[in-house]
Amino acid sequence: MTRSTDKDRARFVSEMFGRISDRYDLLNTIMTFGRHRSWRKQAVGIIPADTEGVALDIASGTGDFAFDLLQNPLITQVVGLDFSLDMLKVGILKAHKRNLSTEFIPVVGDSHSLPYRNDFFICATVGFGIRNFTNIGRAMAEMLRVVRPGGTVVVLEIVKPLGFVMARIFPMYFRTFTPILGSIFAGEREAYDYLPQSVQGFITASELAIAMEKGGLEDVNVDLKALGSVAIVSGRKPS
Template sequence: MCFEIKMVNLQGKDKSKFVSNMFNRISGRYDLLNTIMTAGMHYSWRKKATKYLKKSETGMFLDVATGTGDFAFEILNQKIANKVVGLDFSVEMLNIGQIKSEKRNFDKKFVPVVADAHELPFADNSFESITIGFGVRNFVDLSIALEELLRVLVPGGNLVILEIVKPEGKIMSRLFPLYFEKITPRIGSIFAGDREAYTYLPQSVSNFLTSTQLAVLMTKKGFKKPVVKKLAFGTVAIVVGQKNE
């Protein structure tokens, strides 16, 4: 119990260091665990999220918290963009993403960048669209990150967030935590040998926002009329915000 409270209370640089080290540790099993825990549904969720992106043959896209690159590769597979910058602060996750990009012949279209979402190393109005898959709940300061994302997005461009969220319905708000908090650490222990990382995962969701709250925050930070699409009985959401033209 003390261990769990310690993780919940992580803030600032402590949280950033913990999350970065955690993803470096589990990078080799990350894709497998994603598939097991979602019964393979994470692939279809990304496909649905890409429907909110505007196709661009010449523009550059940014995939933040790209991890091993699956969101970026889905965009490239569908030829929505010709080039995607995949940004993450976990070097080991990006290394796997680079290997995957070469196997898919995307090595010239996928550009891995090690950086922090709170301090994006890009000029204003650099990207036509930005995506984030299962990453925003790990941000140290979501408000600052949203300001940075808005800054580097072109006017009229979309930010598409795909995230596990706290369900708002009465039934799922009770059932989901039971599954996530009890089963997920066991799966992580068995298949990744890392119970700690997969104890953090359900905690990160329980301490995060609902999809409605995320949309409200995006509006406060300057995004125009966010759209919310709920999936998986409200436990996963696509939240889309546009930068004013």
């Protein structure tokens, strides 16, 4: 993929999420039958309880992953980085309602070029966003760069399922029902046509784990959910 194509795709995805930002949380709940909340809490639970300092949530969107991170009283702030200002605006309103305006730091930025010094964050998370990256390897390298030695990186993502049944049924469900739900609840079919395509073109959980290992993470672990269609993949930056 060329640099111009990367920029075009990033612009398209950013604009798309901007159009659905006010309905994103509702659609996320409907499409996952509300399970995204428990998956996120399990992902956050991988981070050691004694982790103390500032965390980074990449592709933070409306901030739910960041707010779950802030349930740990030792995590003093979470930088929620996303390339969609409209999504972050929703997160800012949610942070205000939760009295977390000083703890949630919204930043419009690019996951492939993080504006932070080396070893700055205690941990990094990505929830349902890594499949939208134009270069996973580069984004992984950036995450590893800004996390402190010994820090944890956790990715929660919809992945390409394995097995004869799920490999056929899941894409069919996602392709058929997601655009319909998007039209009904968000009035935005194009965006919800893209989402199944982004999953279909993505990698398996094992391939994601390999990419994270190649990026330099140790102790990489894969925890499959939803019959293998969702994965929590975590690893640790070498000390």
